[in-house]
Amino acid sequence: MPNNEKEISSFMKCLFAGSIEREMVFPHPQMDKEEAESLKLILESLRQFAADNIDAGEIDRNQEIPAEVIAGLAELGLLGMSIPETYGGYGFSATAYNRVFEEIAGIDASIATTFGGHQSIGLKALLLFGTEEQKKRFLPKLASGEWLAGFALTEPGAGSDAACIKTTAVKDEGSGDYILNGNKIWITNGGIAHYFTVFAKTMVGDAEKISAFAVTRDMEGFASGRKEEKLGIRGSSTTELTFDNVRIPAENLIGPLGKGFKVAMEVLNSGRLGLAAGCIGGIKRLTEMSVDYAKNRKQFNTPIAKFEMIEEKISDMIIDTYVLESMVYLTTALIDRGDIDYSVESAICKVYASEAVWRTASEAMQIAGGIGYSPEYPYERALRDARINLIFEGTNEVLRSFIALAGMQEHGEYLKEVGKALQSPLSQLGVLTDFAFSRIRRTVATERLEDVDAGLRQEVGKFEEYARELNIAVEKVLTKHKKDIINQGFILERLANMAIDLYAMAAVISRLDTALKEYGKEKVSRELQIGKAFCEIAWRRIRRNRRQVEHNSDPLHKSIAENAYESEGYDFDLIS
Numbered sequence: 164m165p166n167n168e169k170e171i172s173s174f175m176k177c178l179f180a181g182s183i184e185r186e187m188v189f190p191h192p193q194m195d196k197e198e199a200e201s202l203k204l205i206l207e208s209l210r211q212f213a214a215d216n217i218d219a220g221e222i223d224r225n226q227e228i229p230a231e232v233i234a235g236l237a238e239l240g241l242l243g244m245s246i247p248e249t250y251g252g253y254g255f256s257a258t259a260y261n262r263v264f265e266e267i268a269g270i271d272a273s274i275a276t277t278f279g280g281h282q283s284i285g286l287k288a289l290l291l292f293g294t295e296e297q298k299k300r301f302l303p304k305l306a307s308g309e310w311l312a313g314f315a316l317t318e319p320g321a322g323s324d325a326a327c328i329k330t331t332a333v334k335d336e337g338s339g340d341y342i343l344n345g346n347k348i349w350i351t352n353g354g355i356a357h358y359f360t361v362f363a364k365t366m367v368g369d370a371e372k373i374s375a376f377a378v379t380r381d382m383e384g385f386a387s388g389r390k391e392e393k394l395g396i397r398g399s400s401t402t403e404l405t406f407d408n409v410r411i412p413a414e415n416l417i418g419p420l421g422k423g424f425k426v427a428m429e430v431l432n433s434g435r436l437g438l439a440a441g442c443i444g445g446i447k448r449l450t451e452m453s454v455d456y457a458k459n460r461k462q463f464n465t466p467i468a469k470f471e472m473i474e475e476k477i478s479d480m481i482i483d484t485y486v487l488e489s490m491v492y493l494t495t496a497l498i499d500r501g502d503i504d505y506s507v508e509s510a511i512c513k514v515y516a517s518e519a520v521w522r523t524a525s526e527a528m529q530i531a532g533g534i535g536y537s538p539e540y541p542y543e544r545a546l547r548d549a550r551i552n553l554i555f556e557g558t559n560e561v562l563r564s565f566i567a568l569a570g571m572q573e574h575g576e577y578l579k580e581v582g583k584a585l586q587s588p589l590s591q592l593g594v595l596t597d598f599a600f601s602r603i604r605r606t607v608a609t610e611r612l613e614d615v616d617a618g619l620r621q622e623v624g625k626f627e628e629y630a631r632e633l634n635i636a637v638e639k640v641l642t643k644h645k646k647d648i649i650n651q652g653f654i655l656e657r658l659a660n661m662a663i664d665l666y667a668m669a670a671v672i673s674r675l676d677t678a679l680k681e682y683g684k685e686k687v688s689r690e691l692q693i694g695k696a697f698c699e700i701a702w703r704r705i706r707r708n709r710r711q712v713e714h715n716s717d718p719l720h721k722s723i724a725e726n727a728y729e730s731e732g733y734d735f736d737l738i739s
């Protein structure tokens with residue numbers, strides 16, 4: 164460990180602090196054999212069910228998922244996969260749950276959104292923070308699919324800045340109930356769920372703090388609005404929710420009073436992994452479609468698959484899938500180990516995955532040429548469906564800030580004060596107090612990534628080199644910008660990009676090393692090609708981001724944007 168006195172239970176937070184915590188990511192995890200067997204059976208039943216019953220094009224056109232489809236998924240037990248068996252679910256690990264989620268998203272993005280709204284975020288607070296009584300009361304109905312769940316945080320004035328919600332839950336001193344007033348927007352499953360985790364402001368002593376509540380549709384004063392028209396995931400239900408003096412019994416408070424923001428953030432940490440796993444499913448499906456089309460479409464008397472510019476696109480899809488599988492299932496295994504802080508890692512997976520599926524959808528459309536643009540083929544739907552992933556469950560801009568700030572939070576004992584202020588970096592921007600940054604000391608990592616197969620020496624060397632560079636860059640920017648680091652978006656973005664590529668490299672090296680040790684070089688040769696190709700791309704990108712932390716044209720870009728704000732857009736004209 165570096166100079167920190169305290170153990171840091173997060174691979175990436177350690178890496179920002181200059182330490183490579185090998186045992187957190189090596190060996191690459193393998194699923195419990197028994198669970199893997201049941202998972203295989205479930206995936207087979209799901210594929211069969213989808214082949215017989217799900218038409219993604221029709222769901223998009225009708226903007227509706229047929230009730231029989233949801234009922235069928237419930238019958239397969241999929242709506243209670245993450246719920247412990249005692250409450251009627253399968254009690255799947257995070258890894259198995261996300262693997263099924265991946266499969267569902269490969270079948271249809273609207274169903275995946277509904278499914279994720281229900282299980283990844285809707286009922287998650289109950290699983291993480293619910294009392295035994297609450298679990299017994301709500302989970303069996305949610306596991307069986309009798310009820311669907313939703314997660315209600317966003318409001319008209321509170322999107323990325325979720326801490327400034329205005330919905331209130333005021334305690335009625337007579338009955339002890341809470342009276343809920345306010346409204347939420349963009350709520351997935353808003354029109355079809357019966358159970359909602361709702362976040363509202365409550366008084367804790369003299370302070371207004373957020374608390375989480377279990378709210379059900381049958382409560383008087385609850386209403387959901389009309390279904391929103393959307394670009395993609397059109398079959399999913401997205402609505403406004405309004406609460407007009409909704410009386411919530413005190414026993415519906417989830418987690419401690421005033422700790423709702425923490426509840427929301429924990430739920431989203433795990434939800435983001437579901438989203439990332441879903442993107443893997445989407446990319447796999449698009450890759451199959453693209454490979455098939457490229458092999459069969461001929462131009463210039465040649466299958467277009469033979470053109471190198473097409474091969475590059477296919478190769479990128481394969482690399483992204485391999486990298487994402489390596490990262491996402493490494494992170495789900497961290498959850499399954501328990502007691503590990505995976506908040507930065509899950510944000511990294513979400514950002515990489517959402518951008519990869521968007522890239523893939525765009526390139527798949529390009530490979531398909533003109534027909535890609537037609538609604539008669541699935542490419543334009545895939546593109547529309549993919550776009551939301553960069554926006555919900557934390558926009559990628561806000562998550563990049565989070566990755567960099569939360570990563571730096573534990574930079575060293577001497578940064579304790581900045582650490583405190585950055586504990587919830589998204590809600591506490593700007594609350595840093597002045598403190599002695601002169602206390603910053605250099606803690607360049609001396610640790611290495613040891614015991615990795617010799618065939619990966621070059622990749623390991625680059626990983627170690629750029630892990631050190633991340634640590635050096637962090638110290639430089641903290642020394643330079645002090646508490647104003649929070650406002651240095653250009654810098655935060657580069658640090659986050661470095662962190663994303665480093666985590667991806669660590670996951671890929673771990674997966675390759677584990678495979679090499681188990682199967683030997685011959686059997687792993689194709690994986691080695693993929694992993695090595697990625698590491699080459701990644702370290703070059705990290706090197707560019709590192710350089711640009713200090714050598715950049717940021718002031719120019721800032722000034723150009725500020726001038727555009729002043730002149731209300733582009734105010735040049737060639738003909739004037």
Ligand SMILES: Cc1cc2nc3c(=O)[nH]c(=O)nc-3n(C[C@H](O)[C@H](O)[C@H](O)COP(=O)(O)OP(=O)(O)OC[C@H]3O[C@@H](n4cnc5c(N)ncnc54)[C@H](O)[C@@H]3O)c2cc1C
Pocket residue numbers: 280313314315316317321322323324348349350351352393401551554555556557558559560561564652
């Ligand atoms: C289809 C759909 C389903 C959804 N489902 C749910 C749901 O089930 N439950 C729920 O609670 N919410 C849900 N949402 C809401 C979603 O999470 C929010 O839309 C999202 O968090 C962004 O908030 P906003 O729309 O207010 O955008 P804003 O926060 O206003 O952001 C606008 C832009 O500003 C950028 N920005 C904001 N702050 C910063 C910053 N500090 N630094 C840099 N850039 C910044 C953003 O990245 C974005 O590009 C859903 C939204 C959609 C569209």
